[in-house]
Amino acid sequence: GQNIDQPTEMTATEGAIVQINCTYQTSGFNGLFWYQQHAGEAPTFLSYNVLDGLEEKGRFSSFLSRSKGYSYLLLKELQMKDSASYLCAVMDSNYQLIWGAGTKLIIKP
């Protein structure tokens, strides 16, 4: 079966750095996406990785290791507005997105 694993919940402090991990087992691989979803709202796109390595975009970075079936999302200089769920999704060989259940990130002052 296809599976995406992420921690259910994480807590971090405003101004700090947090790393949200994602491991996956899918039928093929055509890229990995990270989305942010605030409570009661729709997901919004954060990043896409298809090659190994780190992609940096402002305060957010995403890393991929295809051989390990592993990715992480790194959030720096945390702000209260970063409190949200972060969903990892992998595009499989049929170009279907397999979604994780998301990691709820709680930011404390």
Added chain:
Amino acid sequence: DAMVIQNPRYQVTQFGKPVTLSCSQTLNHNVMYWYQQKSSQAPKLLFHYYDKDFNNEADTPDNFQSRRPNTSFCFLDIRSPGLGDAAMYLCATSREREGPNEQFFGPGTRLTVL
């Protein structure tokens, strides 16, 4: 601004009473998706259209139907809603199915079944 629009944002229906949710897009994207998402769960893909080509997920109940009359509009029909169908319904679009084509989501319709 180009966007994905869903109406209504909140829908209340009665057990067994048919309901239709609508989605429109101004992005001119080829692909449109309908997802069901329950609290603290992953979005669950119900269907997607690649242009007019309809793709039904194997585990999508027959109670759910979809129509895409043109590029811009897509509808989700729930023929006989049950209590278990209460959820957020998300419409999304992408330019193409493959590659680095991220999905753009509408704000969602929260369905309550009484």
